[in-house]
Amino acid sequence: MTRPDRQDWGVTDTSTPKRDPLQLVAIETERYVSADGWDQPTRLFALVPTHELASSAPGLDVGGVDADHLSAVEQEGFAPDGDLPRALETLAWPPAVRGCALAVERLVVPPAAERDLPSDPAAAVQQLQRHPDRQDVRLLVAVLRDGPSVCLIRQRSHDADNLVGTGPDLAPGLVAALLASLRDDVPE
Template sequence: MPRVTSPRRPVLDPLSIVALDTERHVAGAGWDQPPRLFALVRTATLVQREPQLLTRLSIADQAPDALTAIEQEGLHQSSSLESILGRIAWPPDVDGCAFVVERVVVPPDAERDLPSDSDAAVEALARHPDRQDVRLLAAVLRDGTSVCLIRQRAHDADDAVATGTDLAPGLVAALQATFDD
Protein backbone atom coordinates (compact mmCIF):
# COMPACT_ATOMS: atom_id res chain seq x y z
CA MET A 1 0.00 0.00 0.00
CA PRO A 2 1.40 3.44 -0.88
CA ARG A 3 2.34 5.81 1.88
CA VAL A 4 1.27 9.45 1.63
CA THR A 5 4.03 11.96 2.14
CA SER A 6 3.41 15.61 2.90
CA PRO A 7 5.56 18.53 4.09
CA ARG A 8 4.65 17.55 7.67
CA ARG A 9 5.95 13.97 7.29
CA PRO A 10 9.73 13.95 6.83
CA VAL A 11 11.55 11.53 4.56
CA LEU A 12 15.17 10.71 5.30
CA ASP A 13 16.69 8.45 2.63
CA PRO A 14 18.58 10.27 -0.16
CA LEU A 15 16.65 8.73 -3.07
CA SER A 16 13.26 9.61 -1.60
CA ILE A 17 14.44 13.13 -0.78
CA VAL A 18 15.66 13.83 -4.32
CA ALA A 19 12.53 12.20 -5.77
CA LEU A 20 10.26 14.42 -3.67
CA ASP A 21 12.30 17.53 -4.48
CA THR A 22 12.21 16.67 -8.18
CA GLU A 23 8.47 16.03 -8.19
CA ARG A 24 7.83 19.33 -6.41
CA HIS A 25 10.08 21.09 -8.94
CA VAL A 26 8.05 19.60 -11.80
CA ALA A 27 4.77 20.34 -10.00
CA GLY A 28 5.78 24.01 -9.83
CA ALA A 29 5.34 24.21 -13.60
CA GLY A 30 1.74 22.95 -13.42
CA TRP A 31 0.02 20.16 -15.28
CA ASP A 32 -0.12 19.01 -18.90
CA GLN A 33 3.65 18.71 -19.23
CA PRO A 34 5.61 16.36 -21.47
CA PRO A 35 7.70 13.55 -19.91
CA ARG A 36 10.84 14.77 -18.14
CA LEU A 37 14.06 12.89 -17.44
CA PHE A 38 16.63 13.62 -14.72
CA ALA A 39 20.09 12.22 -14.06
CA LEU A 40 20.77 11.65 -10.36
CA VAL A 41 24.30 12.40 -9.24
CA ARG A 42 25.89 12.40 -5.80
CA THR A 43 25.98 16.02 -4.69
CA ALA A 44 29.49 15.57 -3.26
CA THR A 45 30.71 14.57 -6.75
CA LEU A 46 29.22 17.74 -8.24
CA VAL A 47 30.79 19.92 -5.54
CA GLN A 48 34.20 18.34 -6.18
CA ARG A 49 33.92 19.32 -9.86
CA GLU A 50 32.30 22.69 -9.25
CA PRO A 51 33.20 24.00 -5.75
CA GLN A 52 31.17 27.20 -6.26
CA LEU A 53 28.00 25.09 -5.91
CA LEU A 54 28.73 24.66 -2.21
CA THR A 55 27.55 28.22 -1.50
CA ARG A 56 24.08 27.39 -2.90
CA LEU A 57 23.54 24.17 -0.93
CA SER A 58 21.57 23.81 2.27
CA ILE A 59 22.98 21.81 5.16
CA ALA A 60 20.73 18.87 4.17
CA ASP A 61 22.04 19.01 0.59
CA GLN A 62 25.56 18.59 1.96
CA ALA A 63 24.83 15.20 3.57
CA PRO A 64 27.37 12.57 2.44
CA ASP A 65 24.85 10.54 0.39
CA ALA A 66 22.76 13.48 -0.89
CA LEU A 67 21.72 13.35 -4.53
CA THR A 68 21.15 16.14 -7.04
CA ALA A 69 18.75 15.85 -9.97
CA ILE A 70 19.95 17.28 -13.30
CA GLU A 71 17.28 17.62 -15.97
CA GLN A 72 18.12 16.11 -19.35
CA GLU A 73 16.98 18.22 -22.27
CA GLY A 74 15.99 17.05 -25.73
CA LEU A 75 13.62 14.16 -25.12
CA HIS A 76 11.82 13.21 -28.31
CA GLN A 77 8.26 14.06 -27.26
CA SER A 78 6.69 12.26 -30.20
CA SER A 79 8.36 8.96 -29.32
CA SER A 80 6.83 6.27 -27.15
CA LEU A 81 8.00 5.87 -23.58
CA GLU A 82 9.68 2.59 -24.49
CA SER A 83 11.49 4.23 -27.39
CA ILE A 84 12.70 7.14 -25.25
CA LEU A 85 14.05 4.89 -22.51
CA GLY A 86 15.45 2.34 -24.95
CA ARG A 87 17.90 4.93 -26.30
CA ILE A 88 19.31 6.01 -22.95
CA ALA A 89 22.65 4.90 -21.53
CA TRP A 90 24.25 6.69 -18.61
CA PRO A 91 27.94 7.43 -18.05
CA PRO A 92 29.56 5.91 -14.93
CA ASP A 93 29.34 9.13 -12.89
CA VAL A 94 25.52 9.11 -13.01
CA ASP A 95 24.26 7.29 -9.92
CA GLY A 96 20.61 7.02 -10.89
CA CYS A 97 17.79 8.60 -12.84
CA ALA A 98 14.24 9.81 -12.42
CA PHE A 99 11.49 9.94 -15.01
CA VAL A 100 8.31 11.98 -14.65
CA VAL A 101 5.23 11.38 -16.78
CA GLU A 102 1.56 12.31 -16.55
CA ARG A 103 -1.06 9.64 -17.04
CA VAL A 104 -4.81 9.12 -16.96
CA VAL A 105 -5.96 6.41 -14.56
CA VAL A 106 -9.38 4.81 -14.76
CA PRO A 107 -11.03 1.97 -12.86
CA PRO A 108 -10.12 -1.47 -14.28
CA ASP A 109 -13.64 -2.08 -15.59
CA ALA A 110 -13.40 1.07 -17.75
CA GLU A 111 -10.67 -0.56 -19.82
CA ARG A 112 -12.84 -3.55 -20.69
CA ASP A 113 -14.94 -1.85 -23.37
CA LEU A 114 -12.34 0.41 -24.97
CA PRO A 115 -12.30 0.75 -28.77
CA SER A 116 -9.52 -1.17 -30.52
CA ASP A 117 -8.30 1.97 -32.31
CA SER A 118 -5.68 3.57 -30.04
CA ASP A 119 -6.72 7.17 -30.78
CA ALA A 120 -10.37 6.36 -30.07
CA ALA A 121 -9.36 4.52 -26.88
CA VAL A 122 -7.40 7.54 -25.63
CA GLU A 123 -10.38 9.79 -26.38
CA ALA A 124 -12.74 7.43 -24.52
CA LEU A 125 -10.44 7.38 -21.50
CA ALA A 126 -10.18 11.17 -21.50
CA ARG A 127 -13.99 11.42 -21.38
CA HIS A 128 -14.48 8.76 -18.69
CA PRO A 129 -16.31 10.24 -15.66
CA ASP A 130 -14.09 8.37 -13.15
CA ARG A 131 -10.77 9.28 -14.71
CA GLN A 132 -7.97 10.58 -12.51
CA ASP A 133 -5.07 12.64 -13.83
CA VAL A 134 -1.86 11.69 -12.08
CA ARG A 135 1.81 12.61 -12.25
CA LEU A 136 4.08 9.63 -11.80
CA LEU A 137 7.74 9.90 -10.88
CA ALA A 138 9.90 6.78 -10.81
CA ALA A 139 13.49 7.03 -9.57
CA VAL A 140 16.15 4.33 -9.51
CA LEU A 141 19.76 3.97 -8.47
CA ARG A 142 22.36 1.76 -10.10
CA ASP A 143 22.21 -0.63 -7.14
CA GLY A 144 18.52 -1.36 -7.84
CA THR A 145 17.04 0.86 -5.14
CA SER A 146 13.87 2.56 -6.35
CA VAL A 147 11.02 4.77 -5.29
CA CYS A 148 7.84 5.90 -7.06
CA LEU A 149 5.66 8.91 -6.35
CA ILE A 150 2.14 9.63 -7.54
CA ARG A 151 0.43 13.00 -7.27
CA GLN A 152 -3.26 13.25 -8.16
CA ARG A 153 -4.37 16.37 -9.95
CA ALA A 154 -7.52 16.40 -7.82
CA HIS A 155 -5.35 16.69 -4.67
CA ASP A 156 -2.68 18.99 -6.06
CA ALA A 157 -3.29 21.82 -3.61
CA ASP A 158 -2.46 19.79 -0.49
CA ASP A 159 1.05 18.92 -1.78
CA ALA A 160 0.61 15.27 -0.79
CA VAL A 161 2.02 12.44 -2.89
CA ALA A 162 1.71 8.69 -2.54
CA THR A 163 5.06 6.92 -2.31
CA GLY A 164 6.05 3.31 -2.69
CA THR A 165 8.52 1.00 -4.38
CA ASP A 166 6.01 -1.00 -6.42
CA LEU A 167 3.68 1.65 -7.84
CA ALA A 168 5.07 1.38 -11.39
CA PRO A 169 7.10 -1.84 -11.68
CA GLY A 170 7.34 -1.70 -15.49
CA LEU A 171 8.69 1.84 -15.48
CA VAL A 172 11.14 1.03 -12.69
CA ALA A 173 12.42 -1.97 -14.70
CA ALA A 174 12.76 0.16 -17.85
CA LEU A 175 14.73 2.83 -15.95
CA GLN A 176 16.93 0.20 -14.34
CA ALA A 177 17.67 -1.21 -17.80
CA THR A 178 19.23 2.14 -18.78
CA PHE A 179 22.09 1.21 -16.42
CA ASP A 180 22.70 -2.27 -17.81
CA ASP A 181 26.03 -2.65 -19.52
Protein backbone atom coordinates in the same frame (compact mmCIF):
# COMPACT_ATOMS: atom_id res chain seq x y z
CA MET B 1 4.68 14.22 41.89
CA THR B 2 8.47 13.94 41.73
CA ARG B 3 10.45 13.09 44.80
CA PRO B 4 13.24 15.59 45.53
CA ASP B 5 15.85 12.84 45.89
CA ARG B 6 15.02 11.37 42.47
CA GLN B 7 16.80 12.58 39.37
CA ASP B 8 15.23 12.64 35.93
CA TRP B 9 17.52 10.57 33.73
CA GLY B 10 15.33 10.97 30.65
CA VAL B 11 17.20 11.37 27.41
CA THR B 12 16.01 13.68 24.72
CA ASP B 13 17.32 13.03 21.23
CA THR B 14 17.39 16.32 19.38
CA SER B 15 19.12 14.99 16.29
CA THR B 16 17.28 14.88 13.00
CA PRO B 17 16.90 11.37 11.62
CA LYS B 18 18.94 10.77 8.49
CA ARG B 19 16.76 10.65 5.40
CA ASP B 20 17.24 8.17 2.61
CA PRO B 21 19.07 10.01 -0.23
CA LEU B 22 16.89 8.42 -2.93
CA GLN B 23 13.65 9.28 -1.14
CA LEU B 24 14.88 12.82 -0.54
CA VAL B 25 15.92 13.49 -4.16
CA ALA B 26 12.67 11.93 -5.41
CA ILE B 27 10.60 14.28 -3.24
CA GLU B 28 12.71 17.29 -4.26
CA THR B 29 12.39 16.37 -7.94
CA GLU B 30 8.65 15.74 -7.73
CA ARG B 31 8.12 19.15 -6.15
CA TYR B 32 10.36 20.78 -8.76
CA VAL B 33 8.27 19.24 -11.55
CA SER B 34 5.02 20.06 -9.75
CA ALA B 35 5.93 23.75 -9.61
CA ASP B 36 5.42 23.86 -13.39
CA GLY B 37 1.80 22.69 -13.14
CA TRP B 38 0.02 20.02 -15.14
CA ASP B 39 -0.08 18.92 -18.78
CA GLN B 40 3.70 18.64 -19.03
CA PRO B 41 5.77 16.43 -21.28
CA THR B 42 7.67 13.49 -19.82
CA ARG B 43 10.79 14.71 -18.00
CA LEU B 44 14.01 12.80 -17.34
CA PHE B 45 16.67 13.44 -14.70
CA ALA B 46 20.15 12.08 -13.98
CA LEU B 47 20.81 11.54 -10.26
CA VAL B 48 24.36 12.47 -9.34
CA PRO B 49 26.20 12.89 -6.05
CA THR B 50 25.86 16.54 -5.05
CA HIS B 51 29.49 16.83 -3.96
CA GLU B 52 30.69 15.55 -7.36
CA LEU B 53 28.40 18.03 -9.08
CA ALA B 54 29.82 20.82 -6.93
CA SER B 55 33.38 19.92 -7.92
CA SER B 56 32.49 20.57 -11.56
CA ALA B 57 30.55 23.76 -10.73
CA PRO B 58 32.66 25.76 -8.24
CA GLY B 59 29.94 28.37 -7.65
CA LEU B 60 27.50 25.74 -6.38
CA ASP B 61 27.07 25.98 -2.61
CA VAL B 62 26.61 22.52 -1.08
CA GLY B 63 27.31 23.45 2.51
CA GLY B 64 25.35 21.45 5.02
CA VAL B 65 24.37 18.54 2.77
CA ASP B 66 25.24 14.96 3.63
CA ALA B 67 28.05 13.27 1.73
CA ASP B 68 25.54 10.88 0.13
CA HIS B 69 23.11 13.62 -0.95
CA LEU B 70 21.97 13.35 -4.57
CA SER B 71 21.03 16.08 -7.02
CA ALA B 72 18.69 15.71 -9.98
CA VAL B 73 19.97 17.12 -13.27
CA GLU B 74 17.23 17.48 -15.88
CA GLN B 75 18.04 16.01 -19.27
CA GLU B 76 16.85 18.76 -21.61
CA GLY B 77 15.54 17.57 -24.95
CA PHE B 78 14.29 14.17 -23.78
CA ALA B 79 11.29 13.65 -26.05
CA PRO B 80 9.91 10.12 -26.25
CA ASP B 81 7.58 11.12 -29.14
CA GLY B 82 4.72 8.98 -27.89
CA ASP B 83 6.82 5.82 -27.54
CA LEU B 84 8.11 5.97 -23.97
CA PRO B 85 9.13 2.28 -23.75
CA ARG B 86 11.29 2.63 -26.88
CA ALA B 87 12.82 5.90 -25.67
CA LEU B 88 13.73 4.27 -22.34
CA GLU B 89 15.33 1.33 -24.15
CA THR B 90 17.75 3.70 -25.87
CA LEU B 91 18.97 5.36 -22.66
CA ALA B 92 22.47 4.78 -21.38
CA TRP B 93 24.17 6.59 -18.52
CA PRO B 94 27.86 7.13 -17.76
CA PRO B 95 29.25 5.61 -14.55
CA ALA B 96 29.20 8.97 -12.74
CA VAL B 97 25.40 8.89 -12.82
CA ARG B 98 24.23 6.99 -9.73
CA GLY B 99 20.58 6.84 -10.75
CA CYS B 100 17.82 8.43 -12.77
CA ALA B 101 14.29 9.70 -12.35
CA LEU B 102 11.36 10.05 -14.71
CA ALA B 103 8.27 12.22 -14.31
CA VAL B 104 5.34 11.22 -16.48
CA GLU B 105 1.65 12.11 -16.45
CA ARG B 106 -0.91 9.38 -16.90
CA LEU B 107 -4.67 8.97 -17.07
CA VAL B 108 -6.04 6.36 -14.65
CA VAL B 109 -9.51 4.86 -15.03
CA PRO B 110 -11.35 2.00 -13.31
CA PRO B 111 -10.65 -1.39 -14.95
CA ALA B 112 -14.20 -1.57 -16.31
CA ALA B 113 -13.58 1.57 -18.36
CA GLU B 114 -10.89 -0.23 -20.35
CA ARG B 115 -13.33 -2.80 -21.69
CA ASP B 116 -14.82 -2.26 -25.12
CA LEU B 117 -12.36 0.44 -26.14
CA PRO B 118 -12.06 1.29 -29.83
CA SER B 119 -9.17 -0.45 -31.58
CA ASP B 120 -7.82 2.89 -32.82
CA PRO B 121 -5.40 4.15 -30.12
CA ALA B 122 -6.32 7.82 -30.62
CA ALA B 123 -10.04 7.06 -30.34
CA ALA B 124 -9.42 4.93 -27.24
CA VAL B 125 -7.52 7.78 -25.56
CA GLN B 126 -10.33 10.21 -26.38
CA GLN B 127 -12.90 7.84 -24.89
CA LEU B 128 -10.84 7.41 -21.72
CA GLN B 129 -10.30 11.17 -21.39
CA ARG B 130 -14.07 11.67 -21.38
CA HIS B 131 -14.67 8.99 -18.73
CA PRO B 132 -16.35 10.52 -15.64
CA ASP B 133 -14.20 8.51 -13.19
CA ARG B 134 -10.85 9.25 -14.77
CA GLN B 135 -8.01 10.55 -12.62
CA ASP B 136 -5.05 12.53 -13.91
CA VAL B 137 -1.87 11.54 -12.09
CA ARG B 138 1.81 12.32 -12.27
CA LEU B 139 4.30 9.58 -11.45
CA LEU B 140 7.84 10.30 -10.39
CA VAL B 141 9.91 7.12 -10.55
CA ALA B 142 13.47 7.23 -9.22
CA VAL B 143 16.00 4.40 -9.20
CA LEU B 144 19.62 3.91 -8.23
CA ARG B 145 22.15 1.87 -10.17
CA ASP B 146 22.44 -0.67 -7.33
CA GLY B 147 18.69 -1.39 -7.32
CA PRO B 148 16.73 0.72 -4.83
CA SER B 149 13.70 2.52 -6.22
CA VAL B 150 10.92 4.81 -5.10
CA CYS B 151 7.73 5.89 -6.84
CA LEU B 152 5.68 8.97 -6.01
CA ILE B 153 2.19 9.71 -7.30
CA ARG B 154 0.35 13.03 -7.30
CA GLN B 155 -3.30 13.33 -8.31
CA ARG B 156 -4.51 16.42 -10.08
CA SER B 157 -7.70 16.32 -7.98
CA HIS B 158 -5.64 16.30 -4.76
CA ASP B 159 -2.74 18.49 -5.84
CA ALA B 160 -0.84 19.19 -2.61
CA ASP B 161 2.65 18.24 -1.43
CA ASN B 162 1.28 16.55 1.69
CA LEU B 163 -1.04 14.35 -0.41
CA VAL B 164 1.62 12.79 -2.64
CA GLY B 165 1.59 9.02 -2.30
CA THR B 166 4.73 6.93 -2.25
CA GLY B 167 5.66 3.30 -2.64
CA PRO B 168 8.34 1.07 -4.13
CA ASP B 169 6.12 -0.68 -6.69
CA LEU B 170 3.57 1.82 -8.01
CA ALA B 171 5.04 1.57 -11.52
CA PRO B 172 7.01 -1.69 -11.81
CA GLY B 173 7.42 -1.42 -15.59
CA LEU B 174 8.96 2.03 -15.35
CA VAL B 175 11.21 0.93 -12.48
CA ALA B 176 12.47 -2.00 -14.58
CA ALA B 177 13.02 0.18 -17.66
CA LEU B 178 14.96 2.81 -15.72
CA LEU B 179 17.08 0.17 -14.00
CA ALA B 180 17.86 -1.37 -17.40
CA SER B 181 19.11 2.02 -18.61
CA LEU B 182 21.64 2.03 -15.76
CA ARG B 183 23.14 -1.36 -16.47
CA ASP B 184 26.93 -1.44 -16.52
CA ASP B 185 27.31 -3.42 -19.74
CA VAL B 186 26.37 -0.43 -21.93
CA PRO B 187 29.34 0.95 -23.87
CA GLU B 188 30.24 4.56 -23.11
